[in-house]
Amino acid sequence: xxxxxxxxxxxxxxxxxxxxxxxxxxxxxxxxxxxxxxxxxxxxxxxxxxxxxxxxxxxxxxxxxxxxxxxxxxxxxxxxxxxxxxxxxxxxxxxxxxxxxxxxxxxxxxxxxxxxxxxxxxxxxxxxxxxxxxxxxxxxxxxxxxxxxxxxxxxxxxxxxxxxxxxxxxxxxxxxxxxxxxxxxxxxxxxxxxxxxxxxxxxxxxxxxxxxxxxxxxxxxxxxxxxxxxxxxxxxxxxxxxxxxxxxxxxxxxxxxxxxxxxxxxxxxxxxxxxxxxxxxxxx
Amino acid sequence: xxxxxxxxxxxxxxxxxxxxxxxxxxxxxxxxxxxxxxxxxxxxxxxxxxxxxxxxxxxxxxxxxxxxxxxxxxxxxxxxxxxxxxxxxxxxxxxxxxxxxxxxxxxxxxxxxxxxxxxxxxxxxxxxxxxxxxxxxxxxxxxxxxxxxxxxxxxxxxxxxxxxxxxxxxxxxxxxxxxxxxxxxxxxxxxxxxxxxxxxxxxxxxxxxxxxxxxxxxxxxxxxxxxxxxxxxxxxxxxxxxxxxxxxxxxxxxxxxxxxxxxxxx
Numbered sequence: 368x369x370x371x372x373x374x375x376x377x378x379x380x381x382x383x384x385x386x387x388x389x390x391x392x393x394x395x396x397x398x399x400x401x402x403x404x405x406x407x408x409x410x411x412x413x414x415x416x417x418x419x420x421x422x423x424x425x426x427x428x429x430x431x432x433x434x435x436x437x438x439x440x441x442x443x444x445x446x447x448x449x450x451x452x453x454x455x456x457x458x459x460x461x462x463x464x465x466x467x468x469x470x471x472x473x474x475x476x477x478x479x480x481x482x483x484x485x486x487x488x489x490x491x492x493x494x495x496x497x498x499x500x501x502x503x504x505x506x507x508x509x510x511x512x513x514x515x516x517x518x519x520x521x522x523x524x525x526x527x528x529x530x531x532x533x534x535x536x537x538x539x540x541x542x543x544x545x546x547x548x549x550x551x552x553x554x555x556x557x558x559x560x561x562x563x564x565x566x567x568x569x570x571x572x573x574x575x576x577x578x579x580x581x582x583x584x585x586x587x588x589x590x591x592x593x594x595x596x597x598x599x600x601x602x603x604x605x606x607x608x609x610x611x612x613x614x615x616x617x618x619x620x621x622x623x624x625x626x627x628x629x630x631x632x633x634x635x636x637x638x639x640x641x642x643x644x645x646x647x648x649x650x651x
Numbered sequence: 652x653x654x655x656x657x658x659x660x661x662x663x664x665x666x667x668x669x670x671x672x673x674x675x676x677x678x679x680x681x682x683x684x685x686x687x688x689x690x691x692x693x694x695x696x697x698x699x700x701x702x703x704x705x706x707x708x709x710x711x712x713x714x715x716x717x718x719x720x721x722x723x724x725x726x727x728x729x730x731x732x733x734x735x736x737x738x739x740x741x742x743x744x745x746x747x748x749x750x751x752x753x754x755x756x757x758x759x760x761x762x763x764x765x766x767x768x769x770x771x772x773x774x775x776x777x778x779x780x781x782x783x784x785x786x787x788x789x790x791x792x793x794x795x796x797x798x799x800x801x802x803x804x805x806x807x808x809x810x811x812x813x814x815x816x817x818x819x820x821x822x823x824x825x826x827x828x829x830x831x832x833x834x835x836x837x838x839x840x841x842x843x844x845x846x847x848x849x850x851x852x853x854x855x856x857x858x859x860x861x862x863x864x865x866x867x868x869x870x871x872x873x874x875x876x877x878x879x880x881x882x883x884x885x886x887x888x889x890x891x892x893x894x895x896x897x898x899x900x901x902x903x904x905x906x907x908x909x910x911x912x913x914x915x916x917x
Contacts, residue, residue, distance in 0.1 A: 392768065400773075508900045510854050513861070597862075
């Protein structure tokens, strides 16, 4: 009974937070400089007509009318029409969501594999941990944009590599701490003292103890990955959601921006629900 | 010991940056059009950029602006988080729930994405100083939610401590309890959080700057200087173009060592 209730509460909270995220985006964009500009103004041929049209539309520029338009777009299922591209937002998002999802999945998978492969042996070491962890500390100190630039310049790697390095650098630190605490548990120390093989210890003690605590880390990983999606997609010109959000930001394309913010908020929310569900199942 | 070495290194870096700005015959914006993309020379020890601006001077200025801005922003974030956490902890349950919902609303969108939205929707064509202030203020005002929640959790757990109950029993008011008891106890928690924020803000500024959303030209910043790396002609001419990123990594490693040390003592 507790498990479905917790999931339902979390889902309701996520939906409310998504509504707040959408409202916040509308407010920010509505008051952003350049929101009222129209590219047709630059063309003398259209300037007068565009200005007259904008003047006529001015009644529809209030926050309430923007909110109504946004909600009616959601109800139609197309999320409104893109101001920049003149097509339904759902079309734009549908074409890009697969690209971003694939990139995220590959980056997260490779990053976690990389972090686990490094953290497991380093956590079992008795000396030289700091030295072995140094590459990850250095990676943590390099901004994502600099990593992407380095990849582009050296013509080595690509967005997946940068994603995986960002994730690995961040998760290695947490994984190492988690595994270190598992290795220093009294029963594991006793097992080591008895000469139990490392693989047996890993299988029966370390992995079962550490696994439930990995779920919140996965959630954090997803949030980190979503955060770096924009710079990576922009710098590598990957036609995904991050690049779409970037173009929408630069062009004050409100319907697209609201849709991408909602996507981001829902991804974070779903990751949170996943983490809560895993914890509730474990408690049960 | 390690933290002392890091501290001395950081002070040396800051002092040398300040001395460079004081004694070099150029400022960060002055251009030498006869020496654009120049290699290292006696006049320009680390060469010049595409506009003939001295790289050592610009890196020195970026170091001071980056660290100064990040420290200031981290200070503001710490204050906001402390105020938020204390306010929520001392509020009645419905008000506390509402405040926590507000912090969750900020956390519902990834931080870097939120930063980009907020920064790009603020004026980009302002004076360089205004863009620098705006960038660091955006970092400060969006950096507090997770930290504020942690302060709230810490304060809630302290409210039931014996020394708090005794403080209440002796007639201390909420303000006095906060000033005399809670803040001194929370400092062991606030200081590491502040130290975590400083490198995080430096990296965030660098990421924003690399997308053209950071500090405006000609004021130098880590992010702005990373953009130089996109100029392949410049890279072919001089390896000094890597100086900003190398120095940034060194500074972040020094700051990371502070954080590790303080966290281990907390």
